[in-house]
Amino acid sequence: MTALSRYREVSVAGYGSAGSDRSTLLVVGMTGSFPDAREELDRQFGAVWGAEVSSETGESLKGCQDYPAGPLGGALDCAVLAGPTESRTICIWADGTTVGGVIDGRGDIRPEDLAQRTLEIRAAVEVEVQD
Numbered sequence: 001m002t003a004l005s006r007y008r009e010v011s012v013a014g015y016g017s018a019g020s021d022r023s024t025l026l027v028v029g030m031t032g033s034f035p036d037a038r039e040e041l042d043r044q045f046g047a048v049w050g051a052e053v054s055s056e057t058g059e060s061l062k063g064c065q066d067y068p069a070g071p072l073g074g075a076l077d078c079a080v081l082a083g084p085t086e087s088r089t090i091c092i093w094a095d096g097t098t099v100g101g102v103i104d105g106r107g108d109i110r111p112e113d114l115a116q117r118t119l120e121i122r123a124a125v126e127v128e129v130q131d
Contacts, residue, residue, distance in 0.1 A: 007032045007099075016105065023105040027121055030099045037074040041094040044101070045077065059083040067115040069093060072126060076118065078111040091118040098126055 007030040014023035034040040045064060064079035074095025081088045081103075089104040091114050102118045109117070 014105075023103075025117075026101075026103040026105055027125070028101045028103075029125055031097055032099070034094055034096055034099065037094040037096065040099055041075045041077055041092055044092050044094065044099060045079070062087075063111065065111060067091070067112070069095070070119040070122065072122060074098075076115060078115045078118070080111065089114045091115050093118060093122055100125070 009031045011029045013027045014025070015027070016022060016024040045061065059081050062080045062082045064077055067076045067078055069076040072095060074093055076091060076093040078089060078091040081090050086107050088107045089109050089111050090101060091111070092099065092101040094100075100118075100122060102114060102121055104114055
């Protein structure tokens with residue numbers, strides 16, 4: 001758990017069709033303290049799907065692009081994770097207290113469409129802490 005020690009809480013959920021063993025959407029959320037949202041977002045793309053992982057799996061990031069992060073602020077990037085036999089779209093957001101990602105498990109959602117879906121999911125799962 002050393003790699004995850006910088007996060008206070010980590011949640012993962014997979015959504016798919018009944019009877020299927022493959023997730024249609026995978027949603028990951030982490031809480032912590034991230035003073036620089038852009039730096040954390042870049043770290044996520046590099047650490048999770050960077051050169052070391054790509055060389056082992058044959059997958060590589062294609063067309064990483066910045067999208068509007070919506071009313072909750074921070075940063076949002078989406079890219080295609082291209083593999084030898086299939087591709088998946090991934091979007092990751094980061095702000096001062098959360099990092100989250102949405103992965104298209106079927107590989108048929110365009111980055112701009114997953115960016116919009118990510119904003120909807122983010123609005124549903126990210127809530128302001130009440131003191």
